[in-house]
Amino acid sequence: MAATILVTAITLPALADPLPAGFVRLADVDPSIRQDIRYAGSDNFLHRKVNGYGAPVCILTEDAAKALSAVQKAIAAKRLTLVVFDCYRPARAVADMGEWTKQGGPPDPQWYPEVRRSDLIAKGYVGELSTHSRGSTVDVAVAQMDRRSSPNPACGTGDADTLDFGTGFDCFDSMSETAYRGPASEAAANRKMLVEAMRAGGFKNYAREWWHFTLKSEPFAKQRFDFPITAD
Template identity: 60%
Template sequence: MAAAVLSPSWAPAAFAGDLPAGFVRLAEVDASIRQDIRYAGSLNFLGRPAKGYEAPVCILTEPAADALAAAQRKLAGKGLTLVVFDCYRPAAATADFIAWSGLGETEDPRWHPRVKRRDLIAEGYIGARSSHSRGSTVDVAIAPLEAQPAPSPSCGAGDARTLDFGTGFDCFDKASETAHSPLTDGVRANRQKLVETMKAAGFRNYSREWWHFTLSKEPYPEQLFDFPVTGGG
């Protein structure tokens, strides 16, 4: 399978099997982590699959997958589970996001209620480079092992099985900031639980998105990858 690593030298990726060396599918490490990969479907701000997503599968570097599995083991003992919305993201998908932001004037308050579509890049909600393309960043929430109804968020994509985090995934709004105020006590506690769980496993939170975490000791801090997300097999 042909692929490239986007880096200062534009060096080609070394593959082991159908993934670059050092990458794994999360299900091969911990199949109990719930996967709800939004950019492989239409429940996202694009309204369609993003470029490079050929399957609804979480791919991560081996250290990131192992760390996420460690977080999952701690939550499982409390009757909870992680839910991942996005993991490794091809650089082509980021380019797709940028192209989308400049097309037309259509506004959708479900995803960006206060920021115009054409301003999403300038306001920092869509970046030219994504840490997801380094393979050690994950968008994640927590849910009960036994599914329970949850409020449907007015902004972003909700998951009826997760705890209440105040907004849905990919809500391009200040309300998504991890320490946003005001928050209800329950939402604040759920965000804190997620941050503490992920921090204990070696991840750091991006303060503007409660769901966004990057492995502190990521193996490829300067490289962007662009191989497709596939299911393997």
Template identity: 80%
Template sequence: MCQTIQRIGLCVLLPLACTLPAFAADLPAGFVRLAGVDPSIRQDIRYAGLENFLHRKAKGYDAPVCILTRQAAEALSSVQNVLAPEGLTLVVFDCYRPARAVADMGEWTGKGGPPDPQWYPAVKRNDLIAKGYIGELSTHSRGSTVDVAIAHADHRSAPKPACGTPDADTLDFGTGFDCFDPASETAHRPLTGDAAANRRKLLEAMRAGGFKNYAREWWHFTLANEPFPKQRFDFPVSAE
């Protein structure tokens, strides 16, 4: 117990150097499971399964569950409340990401390999960090970043993108989630079909909810007033 208290005290003094531990079987203070705040938001947590660029589960993902800071979860719920009357729903692909998962992804890139036509069709695996597609650190580990799209609430099928996640049934965004390609840049043009309008709709809805977009990825948003802007966490993603 004393070691835990000392560790927390150190993190208060040196937040940039800290990766905070889990507390028993529960979540650290300030974190919630999204389903407990808004169960209507669809969850499709990619790194807890095989359908991702690793082609395996990422370290630290013990369950396909979205965990966020309470502020981020409540802000996301406010966005859902705006979309729901239109027959739409948010779909989250990733939320809080343990620091060990970020390290796992970084180590994986170092093993090298050719482009992957589904996930990174125009770049070699060991160039994904240098090209900015995978970060050596991630805002996801601070707990207020979410990878998100919009889908029809009635689960109607949508066009399957050639690059990125294959079966999320989202609206057409031009690419799928985690398509590591310039076409995934939020403002990329030209886009076919309704993709540009759908990206604009997602961007405007998330901005109104208090989130800011990462321009390289149309799906990536961080709460502007996040509660842990200088801390990284490493507790596992788990079910209750």
């Protein structure tokens, strides 16, 4: 009997750790939403992969993923698609960003043109805690389904085919405030369209970042997670 059990244990296939209960990979809910997960590579304000991002994959709570899919279906009638830049963010990634700011340095023209790196937390651009770690916050823009290219933003970065939002994702500057009055009329209209579409889907915008939205009825409003982001 003992030998049989031993053989069985040896021959069992290794199984990947499942996601925590209540979490899903967005592609399993709505593969039509484009994913451009910036912290899994070097095209972000740290200029390197962020700790905890083992794959360029969007993970969200099931509630948030389904709500985002509803937004996608609503804008698809206009030949538009959502593009997500960040979704669930492990607590270790938030800590990594915080430690990075302590290294100090001058402003970075692409990412934080008017603020020194060491001031990014104090100015509210990098958080010591993040709603992303609760699993129902998403950084998102909108693009044409036919992938028509748009101008590369002067601050921050964006998918090459997103609509004009005045700045790119993660531009740490007052220009990124949702109601900032400086952007051209087209960019302001696109911000308004995004906010209204996400609001209709049950999300609320963070006023300092036009791309940042949290599900109003998030299931883990007082809990943060730290499991790594993996492909499966």
